[in-house]
Amino acid sequence: MAIDIPEIKRVLIGKPFPTSQEIHERLDKVRALAVFASDPISSNAYATEAIMSVIIVLGSGALRLTLPLAIGVAALVLMVVFSYIQTILHYPDGGGAYTVAKDNLGTLPSLLAGGALLTDYILTVSVSVSAGVRALTSAVPEVFEYRVAIALLAIVLITWVNLRGVRESGTIFALPTYAFVGGVLLTIGIGMARYMGLFGMTPLPSFEETVPATTSLVGFAYIWLLLRAFAGGCTALTGIEAISNGVKAFKPPESHNAAKTMVAMGAIAMSLFIGITFLSTRMHLVPVEHGESILSQMTRQITGDGILYYWVQIFTALILFLAANTGYQDFPRLSSFLAKDGFMPRWMQNRGDRLVYSSGIVVLAVISSIIVIAFHADEIAMLPLYALGVMLSFTLSQAGMSRLMGKVGRLKPGETAYTENTQIHYERTWRWKQALNVVGSITTGVVFIILVATKFVDGAWLVALAIPLLVAMFNVIHKHYQKVAHTLSTEDFSEDELVDVANVAIVPIADVHRGTLRALQYAKLLSTDVRAVCVATTPEIHERIERRWARFPKLTAGIELVIIDYDYRDVLTPLVDYVDRVNRLEFDEQLVTIVIPEFVPEDVLAQVLHNQTANILRRELRNREDVIIIDVPYHIPAVVESNEAKAEAAEPEAAEGEAV
């Protein structure tokens, strides 16, 4: 009958890992690439198309602009990758943009970076799960009307795997990631071979289907359109920073492994992006709204309808779902950094049974589910909100790194110095690195402004609103913790200043029975001034309590029975009033003790059969200063030998069954 929650948890999550075995849960480079890079790699499923679908309004002739724009995006990616490799090497404890900004730019920029990244990680989950559902519903249109439910189910599944631990999720998620990368790389390889006419293969088909321009733009409007196309391509940058936050998840030597993984990720993502863009523009493929995706068109033209085509299709859908995993890796980790510094609830730094930040994982799942529901799992509608946060964090991170390089530059050869969060050494190449960081920061800053400007009315305003609100929330939380720390501080504490405890024990009772007698007995141990307080709402209750009280002369000896006659039904008010009066008038500035006889039924369901007076009274009194609350539970045994026999024996008068 009873549900064994620990057992269910054990089966679902697995057996707890000891803290000391944390090192065995670290990721090797192969798993780490799968875990952290699923988002940037999955971007290749749509990044080329994102550029093309903007340019197409100028007609199919203008699509040749896609490649130069993609090369621009790729250059930006390289710059960011380089910058983050520097970050990883300089901040081996991880933390990415938040830590870098905190260390070099101050609290507000670091909170901005933190808020921006958290926003983006949430959107990563919502967007990628919805994109995965779209891929699925394109294949099986019958399930379209269940898309929100499917997306939520996917979130539940990914949440579950992540709660089982980093290593386990790494193992599970490795296969689809590498299968996708392998499939697309093979397709690109065959495509290039056919394009160059190697091995005597048939040359690639080239489509000269002309789509007329739906508009003709000149001057500023033309540049604006190119900027929007570029901004569209920049979704390829999301998730690049993921590794920098998760350095601590790598096997030692952490930062070197992380840096190498970063290089591998950059290389893979760029090969895919440039390869897909090059081939699809050479073949003059044209994006079709609500139609077949560019990646699918390209694969089909290159490989035919064979097994490779279906391979790429299936793993595209899977990796779109799995891109969510990047959010699952970094949201909880970044939240734990913020929590450690007192900007988010402290419990977000607690690690669960499997050494992952379980609370962060659950919070992420809940918020991203809400967004999926609000947007009806339509990732197209979410895209304008996406990639903004990440671009802001790039800007701040690189600005911070350029400052750090300035500090490095001030060191003499061989010298070492400490910043608040890390240790720096002299580096010969600091000037080059700094220059690159400055250029990178300015470029990503400009892209950020372009993103906000081009997508503002489509939804970017939501993010522009959310980030400052998050920062404000961080500050409110921080102030609260400071206040708590100050109040609890023992800095100026003298051992004599503790408040006195008054020699009084107040026992609220509803009736005289075994439960209340036990509480009275306990109260007599505490104090020589015990007062049993009973609220009588009818004359019958008044009379009954007096009669029953008289039956236990030995136990009630020395206890004052206070009966409060009350003409309303709400017994809580007079009880609390009595306590307040005693507290204020008789024992001002002292701790008053309340002994609450509490009736504990055998199971939770049975609780609904009883007044919750004891619970409500405790909650009410807890808000009072100078009150100590003692619960004296009285249990009803779960097993009764014979209900019938007992029922006969039950004294009808004692049938009230309420402790207070």
Add this chain to the structure above:
Amino acid sequence: MAIDIPEIKRVLIGKPFPTSQEIHERLDKVRALAVFASDPISSNAYATEAIMSVIIVLGSGALRLTLPLAIGVAALVLMVVFSYIQTILHYPDGGGAYTVAKDNLGTLPSLLAGGALLTDYILTVSVSVSAGVRALTSAVPEVFEYRVAIALLAIVLITWVNLRGVRESGTIFALPTYAFVGGVLLTIGIGMARYMGLFGMTPLPSFEETVPATTSLVGFAYIWLLLRAFAGGCTALTGIEAISNGVKAFKPPESHNAAKTMVAMGAIAMSLFIGITFLSTRMHLVPVEHGESILSQMTRQITGDGILYYWVQIFTALILFLAANTGYQDFPRLSSFLAKDGFMPRWMQNRGDRLVYSSGIVVLAVISSIIVIAFHADEIAMLPLYALGVMLSFTLSQAGMSRLMGKVGRLKPGETAYTENTQIHYERTWRWKQALNVVGSITTGVVFIILVATKFVDGAWLVALAIPLLVAMFNVIHKHYQKVAHTLSTEDFSEDELVDVANVAIVPIADVHRGTLRALQYAKLLSTDVRAVCVATTPEIHERIERRWARFPKLTAGIELVIIDYDYRDVLTPLVDYVDRVNRLEFDEQLVTIVIPEFVPEDVLAQVLHNQTANILRRELRNREDVIIIDVPYHIPAVVESNEAKAEAAEPEAAEGEAV
């Protein structure tokens, strides 16, 4: 910022009434009729049509059968009214079928009657609110898609008015009830005058539109159809018993006022029913599925499209909504009877600020809302479930009354006797009354079987399932209360048998700060064997707690510091294990005291910023036998003079802010 819930409640519900003023909240006959009779009176809006819409399949010619069937229904009503007048006079404390069955037939029949009536009261609310919404959406079809929301809003409104007190709801609901009765009676009067050619009025139009029979039935099938039509008309009987449960709501002399009101109700309901049926069959009106109702057709033909027509239409819609009020009167009252006898949660007998059974009202609102949502506010779909319960309760109630009359018959003239629930005197006419009750019981029993049989597959099976389930629930609840009564009973209690309290106080601490120091200080008052228990999940925590402990030599003198090194993050398990070990190994069969330092933040929102360890620990330990729990709350003051200054002063080390 803080929401003042008592203040909001005061505004919504009104100021509390003292218990002693209950008598002023009683109803006079005019208000009582409006409150209790809205359901049976409102049935006239559809009862005639319910008969006709079954017969019409035999063609419009067969509609002449409507009047005899209606007269049959009316005869049943008169019999039931007579029976209930007897009940009211014999059971002046109210209780209707439940009390009568309990007193004369035993527990199981009384629970059957109770379960049947509760089911029907819930359906009264769902059906009548949905019917009111249908009347509204017929007039304003644009709001059709919001019908569930409108129905729920209506439930909220009726709930609110009922929570404000019986008298107030009586006053508010009187107007529409009397306006409906007056309007329809006037229409019938004009119709009869025109029918009889009085005052030289134009004779009534007579429509000879022939609807062909869609089926031709003979033998059993024909009788089955007539039975179904009769069963449809029996919805007119719902709510007739309402007054019998609510005798205590009347001004004294309660039973005489209630009986008079019952007579008035029967007279009004029957005049309307027979009047409407007579006139509409004389005019050969034909029911139109999804079209204009019979009542509306009749009113329009008699009065034209004038003000009286709209009057009747508006108040028909209103009284359909208000029929729900009958459920609101009787469900809470009947629940309180059942709760008093220990068959429903005891808190259902508590009366709220305005002396109504608030919990019952809220429970009714919630359950009927769920049914409205489940049936999409479609009362046609709910009708097969309806009127079953009431018919079963009529059967049981009259069977009980015939038994009571048997007891009366055994008395000698002038003699008085007591049954369990009432007092009986000799009555000369007992034989007649008994005969009528037997006939009534058999008739309503047969009708009950007809109702179940004719509507079983359409949904009556749900009720046939719900009633036994309710009875089973009543029994489970009753067993629980008996067990509680037995356990708490002081019958065989000796003052010496109370469990000893062990000389030990365990104080779980997470850190050494003002909060935990206060708890330790309190624990020292209780026992000479105080143990501060801290779970160290890392070596740093172990070292830190020892260092801080040493800073307060005076206060910690004589206290044993127990540090448990633990390689998992879940600190609760080792704490509970420690308590269990101490309890079992050192102080078996004694009460062990746990002092929990609990951190109380200034507001509820701030609670989410803290681990709920203290709360979870308390909940866990409450389930253990022989444990006393002491909460030593430590408050964070809400107002801090200057956050900036304090933040500077805060000792970083004490920043954990968790009491346990």
